[in-house]
Amino acid sequence: MANASLSAWGNLDWPPAAEEVRLADRAAALPEIAGSLLPYGNGRSYGDVCLNPGGTLLQMRGLDRFIAFDEATGVLACEAGVLLADILSVFVPRGWFLPVTPGTRYVTVGGAIANDVHGKNHHAAGSFGAHVRGFELLRSDGSRRRCSPGENTESADWFAATIGGLGLTGVITQAELQLRRIAGNSIAVRNQRFTGLDEFFTLNSKAEAGHEYAVAWIDCMASTPRGVLMAGDHAEDLLDAPSGEKNVPLTPPFSLINNASLRAFNAAYYGKPWPTVQTVHYQPYFYPLDAIGHWNRIYGPRGFYQYQSVVPQAAAREATGEMLAAIAESGQGSFLAVLKTLGKQSSPGMLSFPMAGTTLALDFPNRGAPTLKLFERLDAIVRAAGGRLYAAKDARMPSAMFRDSYPQWQAFQSFVDPKFSSGFWRRVMEQ
Amino acid sequence: MKRVLIIGATSAIAEAAARQWATQGASLFLVGRKAERLQAIAADLQVRGAKLATTHVMEATDMAAHEPMLAAAEQALGGIDIALIAHGTLPDQKACEASVELTLQEININGLSVIALATRLANRMEAQGSGSIAVISSVAGDRGRQSNYVYGAAKGMVTRFLQGLRNRLAKKGVQVLTIKPGFVDTPMTAAFKKGALWAQPDAVARGILAAIESGRNEVYLPGFWCLIMAIIRHIPEPIFKKLSL
Numbered sequence: 271m272a273n274a275s276l277s278a279w280g281n282l283d284w285p286p287a288a289e290e291v292r293l294a295d296r297a298a299a300l301p302e303i304a305g306s307l308l309p310y311g312n313g314r315s316y317g318d319v320c321l322n323p324g325g326t327l328l329q330m331r332g333l334d335r336f337i338a339f340d341e342a343t344g345v346l347a348c349e350a351g352v353l354l355a356d357i358l359s360v361f362v363p364r365g366w367f368l369p370v371t372p373g374t375r376y377v378t379v380g381g382a383i384a385n386d387v388h389g390k391n392h393h394a395a396g397s398f399g400a401h402v403r404g405f406e407l408l409r410s411d412g413s414r415r416r417c418s419p420g421e422n423t424e425s426a427d428w429f430a431a432t433i434g435g436l437g438l439t440g441v442i443t444q445a446e447l448q449l450r451r452i453a454g455n456s457i458a459v460r461n462q463r464f465t466g467l468d469e470f471f472t473l474n475s476k477a478e479a480g481h482e483y484a485v486a487w488i489d490c491m492a493s494t495p496r497g498v499l500m501a502g503d504h505a506e507d508l509l510d511a512p513s514g515e516k517n518v519p520l521t522p523p524f525s526l527i528n529n530a531s532l533r534a535f536n537a538a539y540y541g542k543p544w545p546t547v548q549t550v551h552y553q554p555y556f557y558p559l560d561a562i563g564h565w566n567r568i569y570g571p572r573g574f575y576q577y578q579s580v581v582p583q584a585a586a587r588e589a590t591g592e593m594l595a596a597i598a599e600s601g602q603g604s605f606l607a608v609l610k611t612l613g614k615q616s617s618p619g620m621l622s623f624p625m626a627g628t629t630l631a632l633d634f635p636n637r638g639a640p641t642l643k644l645f646e647r648l649d650a651i652v653r654a655a656g657g658r659l660y661a662a663k664d665a666r667m668p669s670a671m672f673r674d675s676y677p678q679w680q681a682f683q684s685f686v687d688p689k690f691s692s693g694f695w696r697r698v699m700e701q
Numbered sequence: 702m703k704r705v706l707i708i709g710a711t712s713a714i715a716e717a718a719a720r721q722w723a724t725q726g727a728s729l730f731l732v733g734r735k736a737e738r739l740q741a742i743a744a745d746l747q748v749r750g751a752k753l754a755t756t757h758v759m760e761a762t763d764m765a766a767h768e769p770m771l772a773a774a775e776q777a778l779g780g781i782d783i784a785l786i787a788h789g790t791l792p793d794q795k796a797c798e799a800s801v802e803l804t805l806q807e808i809n810i811n812g813l814s815v816i817a818l819a820t821r822l823a824n825r826m827e828a829q830g831s832g833s834i835a836v837i838s839s840v841a842g843d844r845g846r847q848s849n850y851v852y853g854a855a856k857g858m859v860t861r862f863l864q865g866l867r868n869r870l871a872k873k874g875v876q877v878l879t880i881k882p883g884f885v886d887t888p889m890t891a892a893f894k895k896g897a898l899w900a901q902p903d904a905v906a907r908g909i910l911a912a913i914e915s916g917r918n919e920v921y922l923p924g925f926w927c928l929i930m931a932i933i934r935h936i937p938e939p940i941f942k943k944l945s946l
Contacts, residue, residue, distance in 0.1 A: 292888070294888065295738065295741065296741070297737060335741055335742065335744070335745035336744070336745045336748035337741075337744055337745070337748070338744060338748060339748045346748075348748075360724070360748070360750070
């Protein structure tokens with residue numbers, strides 16, 4: 271309760287919360303507080319969607335117990351503060367895997383639901399929320415609502431509002447997830463280099479037809495965009511987890527990511543030997559950055575932004591090309607540029623980010639005005655293409671852009687708990 | 702598989718240790734004050750792989766309840782291989798100074814109830830000729846300091862008692878392990894500012910399991926407290942009494 275210390279992954283300079291309160295267990299009541307409240311999971315969203323400057327943050331990591339597992343159906347009931355990493359460490363040895371996983375396993379189940387996260391299998395499996403069988407929602411009036419998907423029921427309305435609901439509809443205390451069977455703990459990966467977006471789209475549509483997972487890394491510093499498409503499927507091999515996690519022990523006084531280091535890294539990464547086919551442990555395939563603790567510190571004390579957009583498929587080739595050109599022209603490169611197409615499966619949440627189309631995710635060191643200027647250019651391209659930005663990554667989206675691109679925001683408002691708010695929500699609602 | 706009795710099973714360190722035993726497929730008998738919390742923990746341990754996780758509600762200071770609890774544990778587990786005594790409170794030192802009653806109550810919880818339980822466990826394990834008694838004492842028991850000497854006195858008593866017990870049981874094939882955690886980030890210490898010396902319950906629990914496994918007598922967790930406490934123990938009293946520790 272004492273020291274305000276909870277931060278978001280981007281390490282941007284946000285005002286602190288007035289208070290941090292730990293929720294002791296799933297039966298506990300919400301604290302009586304004067305201002306607004308927001309549940310805080312593991313702080314892996316990038317901007318202010320997990321922050322509540324001036325208000326209260328409710329720490330959820332204490333709710334980290336499993337409740338039940340049905341070996342016959344693969345449905346796991348657990349508390350909302352359980353990390354996806356905990357689920358993997360217990361269930362992978364028993365032949366079960368997450369139905370959908372984002373690029374880090376250090377997020378809570380509650381956070382994964384509240385942001386309706388997606389993964390490298392979106393084209394095959396949809397978003398995380400599509401595999402949630404139900405959850406309990408604790409509201410500030412003390413009520414506990416059982417929410418589950420379905421047709422035209424009140425429970426289904428609350429379910430749709432809370433999946434991707436950014437923690438604003440109440441506290442998710444516990445949830446039931448559908449796990450999926452796996453034969454081993456490894457992934458058979460097929461790597462393919464590509465040059466130019468046309469080649470990417472051709473290779474990618476083939477990869478998605480034949481593989482459960484597909485994602486591409488792109489070198490946006492190259493004059494023609496180039497990269498590596500990594501398609502994968504679960505394999506039967508049992509491999510040892512890679513050992514020796516590294517850690518960035520402290521924040522350097524300046525960003526280690528600059529144009530020179532980027533150009534060198536990207537060229538070396540693109541040029542390194544990429545075995546065409548290889549079988550690897552699931553960790554390096556899904557979570558390459560989890561192997562480096564606090565990697566966000568490399569961006570120095572000013573922090574960094576992630577800009578993740580999705581644009582509908584019809585406009586994807588053109589819009590993605592324009593964005594990459596705008597980035598190249600601005601002279602601000604991105605170290606982690608990820609390109610992936612999202613499938614047609616609609617997401618269950620009112621404010622879910624995924625839509626059928628192409629998503630591009632880029633990290634930029636915070637250089638102040640020039641960085642924000644670049645984002646305005648990118649916004650214009652995304653808006654013209656009928657796309658939108660991912661709230662979990664956002665720290666600066668204009669209010670009008672949010673409202674135009676998430677047309678259900680008005681319907682969503684009636685589900686927001688009157689005591690709940692976040693930095694993000696006040697920003698896009700102009701409150 | 703191991704049969705483990707945990708007294709004070711809702712404490713953060715005990716729960717972290719229980720999870721590690723559960724992952725190994727152990728059978729666990731969980732004793733604590735709060736029935737609902739114990740049941741939530743037992744369910745979690747079962748999902749994690751525990752062969753058995755049974756709960757038992759008991760007030761540790763209710764000395765008459767100790768013997769029936771141990772009988773129930775033996776029956777449920779079919780014998781006890783490891784007993785972890787983990788219950789305790791962190792007294793408000795200032796409040797204790799103003800109240801003899803509170804001081805004695807804290808000594809009773811953190812000292813006498815532990816000694817009572819360890820005695821009964823020792824007699825059972827001596828008879829069976831095997832087993833491990835692991836007790837969470839504290840670095841605070843190594844030297845009395847103005848900031849928490851009531852807690853320190855109770856833990857110091859426990860540490861000294863276990864030394865004698867270890868000496869007695871060494872020839873009988875029973876391990877007696879004194880665990881001395883330093884600062885651990887748990888609900889018990891929620892009010893403190895956390896710095897570099899603070900450890901997570903998970904890491905402390907790993908240390909406990911490893912110390913039991915390797916038959917250790919005494920363990921500081923994390924290990925660097927061994928050095929810190931060696932320095933603190935060796936400061937001459939005329940100087941020590943003037944320090945604000």
